[in-house]
Amino acid sequence: MTSVFALVDCNNFYASCEKLFRPDLRHTPVVVLSNNDGCVVARSKEAKTLGIKMGVPVHHIQSDIRRHKIQVFSSNYTLYGDMSRRVMVTLESLAPRVDVYSIDEAFLDLTGIDRVVSFEEFGCQVKNTIFRSVGLPVCVGIAPTRTLAKLANYSAKHYPATGGVVDLTDTARQRRLMARVPVEEVWGVGRKLSARLQAMGIETALDLADADPATVRKRFSVVLERTARELRGIACLAWEDAPPAKKQIMCSRSFGQPIQALSDLEEAVSHYTARATEKLRKGQLYAGELMVFIRTNPFRASVPQYSRSASVSLVSPTQDSRVITRQAMTLLRSLYRYGFDYAKAGVMLSELVDGTGLQSDLFEAPGEHNYSAERAARLMAVMDDINRKSRATVTMAREAGPGAYAMRRKHLSPAYTTSWKQLPDVY
Template sequence: MFALVDCNNFFVSCECVFRPDLTGKPVVVLSNNDGCVVSRSNEAKKMGIPMGAPAFKYEPLFKQHHVSVFSSNFALYGDMSHRVMSILETLSPEIEIYSIDEAFLDLTEFHNLHEYGKRIHAQILKWTGIPISIGIAKAANKIAKKFLTETKSVYVLDDERKQDKALHWLKVEDVWGIGRTHAELLRKKNISTAYQFTQLPDAWIKANMSITGVRLKHDLLGMTVLSLEKISDKKSITTSRSFEKLFTDLDSISECVNTFAVSCAEKLRMDNLVCGTVAVFIRTNHFRQDLPQYSKQIVLPLPFQTNSSVELATFATQALQQIFVKGYHYKKAGVTVMNLVKESHIQPTLFENSNPKHRSLMETIDRINGIYGKHSIRLASQGVHKVWKVKQERISPCYSTKLSDVITVNV
């Protein structure tokens, strides 16, 4: 039996842990550059603030109803997520961390699942202050989150009657594993609930949703066929950001792309990896319909494998120059490194290879930046005075990750 553990309104919950005065009040957290709403308290949801709401459009409502608005504080959220997942790892023999606020637990060896779920819920809440919902068996988590008072955030589908009732209640688009595309396909076939989905022939599901869809159907019916996945090697690393303002010149965007390439290189070195391919994309702001739109990505195979910031920044610049077009107002760019292998498995080429001197240089730069702070030593191509960062006008303190921001308790 598997359990899905989901942190409720996670980003908002992280803010409320250190601001208990916000509990029971409307709170929202915004995306990068304070663009749109990505997390809402239950009170904000009841006010009709939708997920993805553009912040500038809802600013009057925020002020009218005294909604507390925060910029994304990913350092805080990442640390709180690590704390939650570390506790869960002690409570289950096997765990698959699915996202920053979700994890699957293997509870096959346990008997009184409802009581054990309550124990997990209580321990996470007591040790971190983060409220969670626990659904044991497919579809149960949605019920645990929807009916918090009745379920006390823990729900187990442990008999056929409960299972049948849940499948009739659950909308097909809310089934974990059914994405937007498949949900639209099923809707066209007049399939609106999870129960109707389970009544479809395996042959049709396999033809339209692959064998994974068939496994999902069987899992909904209580026949466990999907096991927890082992952590696999990284396939790619991406660094991307929206700009604080629109840029039209190549030099400004080039500085940004160079910074993203350096960030990817640093992540590669942290994991002792090298890459063989780099991809760069740029795009305009699709919300600005008054401006011409443009979006382009290029994938550039590298002549050799590398994790050198200097070399990756050079290749990323070359890629950017091939897709940059004058006359557009650019809002976002990103760099992805792919074809990753362990540094110890580098295969030298006959004619061209990474500069061997860069290895000791990168080690020195990483060590100095680790001591004196990120960006203490930077490439000139990143810009001498600029440090590319997202707009965060309403960011909270880094309560748990920065010593100067640790809360003070007066007794």
Template sequence: MIGLVDANNFYVSCERVFDPALEGKPVGVMSNNDGCVIARSAEMKAMEIAMGTPAYQLEGLRRRGVIHLLSSNYELYGDMSARLAQLLRDACPEVAPYSIDEMFIYLDGFSDAQCQAIGAALRRRIRRHLGLPVCVGLAPTHTLAKLANHVAKKQPHYEGVCLLHGESATTQVLLKQLAVSDVWGVGRRLAERLAVSGIRTAWDLRESDPKQLRKRFSVVLARTALELRGTPCLEMNAVEQPRQRIMTSRSFGQSTGVKEELHAALRRHAQRSAEKLRQQGSLARAVMLFLNTNRHRKDQPQLSPSAMIPLDAPTDDNRVILEAVREGLEQMYRPGFTFMKAGVMLLDLVDAQQYQLSLLRPTTKAHPHLMKTIDAINQKMGQGTLRFGMTDADAPWQLRCAHRSNRYTTCWDELMEAGTHPGAIAAARARREQQRLAGGKRVAKTRANGLSHHGN
């Protein structure tokens, strides 16, 4: 049985762990320059505030306290993701991260009832240890596990854990309710083409002839139909989710602990990911990297470090992405470990065309005609005649990360403060400052036991 553990509204949920006052309120997380909304709580979705809504349009609501808008805190989200992966690794025989907040687990040899019990236990454990709400989808194939997770999220009576079989009455009822666009790997455009052929629901796709699907659409779609029947035939990374995340990961031919070799592997994966990114016409806002040691080698020390690097502006530029890879490797590399797998994930994708319609939004995508025109005008009329919108350093909307929460789990200066009296907090801060000056990091480390310093 394959399980998919997926956090609910991940970025917002990470924020709520450290600021419970945000619970039950409409909360949004903004992109790197506080430009637009990239994550929404259920309450904000209910207000019909769309993904990608520019933050300035919501300024009124924010000021009146109707909604809470936070700057993205990628360091916190990356670290919470690493903790989620670690918790699952401690509990399950095999874990494969699929995105920052989605992890596949492989539960072979367990009965349905056992799998459901494991799912429910993991859900409770993640809530208790990390404070994150997750849902678990269980099924014999990746595609069905993904759908089961979707159902677990949408239908409260499943209590966060849904198990689907290829051939059950429940599966039939559910697949008939689900649009074909809800199926893993079926994007909007493909869904439109399928609708023309009368394939509108997940059930329609399941009942279609795989040979015909292969001929008229693609091998992957034919396999997707088989997966909906419960026949496993797609690997985790065979299906890309357009406009969400792009991942390239591979096991090494030979495991290595040499930094330069790891860097070379990560560079290769990064360039492959960037290529896919440009093919689908997207820009990425963040890069996540990870390394795994071989968990079957019990004689070797184990480590699965990861690093999350936010990009200053959405980009599809290899140079920017490779620089992030270099920085990420610096953060996560530890000598003395032999790694057997590396992966590069591009996250929080945005449609390049739509994004570039706005001059005010910075991107590092090369835009040759625009650049040439601006340069020509400035040469003729004097430097600075034409500028991009964001040059006024004092403009309040330029403040990046103006509403960022603390990096509670990765930054000594930004740990959670205990106590409510302002005097007590000030005293604690002064004490910590003293400790740091005295080189007393070790003291802080012992106190923060359990908040292991990850990725540095």
């Protein structure tokens, strides 16, 4: 049986989370700012229409904010983490296999589901169920490979006539869409690679699909060759090789057996942290925010349920496993409650930035942990190398660390869903 994947992606996730608890802002442009209220990291549909750009420093758009009465929010990762958890649990109730890709995206394995219901109808069910039970709008792209499912989702987002669901299992339809999509939009291609591809006359996704595989491998990489084959409908990208998400890196898994002991959870979470930070370094990125979640199995109604997430801002963006693991352990211990059968845990890195513009800061300030940044980078490189070459892995010893620190969050919304004191008022 040929495989079929769906990519479910929330629309304007952070902005949609903020709007959900402020119905008065339904038609108001909303932007969400990065840590320390620096740059725009999310925009509602209305803010996009006004031409507010992603990543723009907030002080550059002060006049727009006043003129158009744009509502500004500081990022509230506690809220987004909790809403994300709700979306993922709902998805898990709908499909047998769910791979969480980022805070607001997951791949579902839909292989064989068309014997029961058409793919498009299933996609609509997913979309409606998430909206009904969580309150957030999503788009669904369905295709025989993850790379094509990404493209299907792209078209679901860009063409309102699709109603937010695109079934791209048909080859002719795949080719029609790929001819209209710039190669830069293909999963894992990005701007740098697309400049080189364009120089070779490969401008659209279809050009890449039709390119000679041997040439692609020789001039670029095995990874890009796989991407090209995925565009032709051949699933060949292992989940571990999926390109890192641009905005968050996520690593979470269900346990084979329920876990009760904190020490076992610590082991699992430090393992996920190691995988996530490895991806971070592979993408040459630094993380400014860390989230950890743990939960029981919501489908075993007979056992006591517990599900929480917590997040912390990192003093300066880092890719150092030691710093991140230490913080992850602190978060985990604050979340852990004795007496539950834990079924799943995960970590998420966000507020991702690349090294440029960060370096000076990084090397000047020793940071709270007094690790030399240069030494840290060398150590991490050695660790990644060892882990790449052998199946045995070098990971971080678990250690305790200091708590959070004060940060500028002038426009923070309440923790509506995770604090009894901050429940939304209903009038």
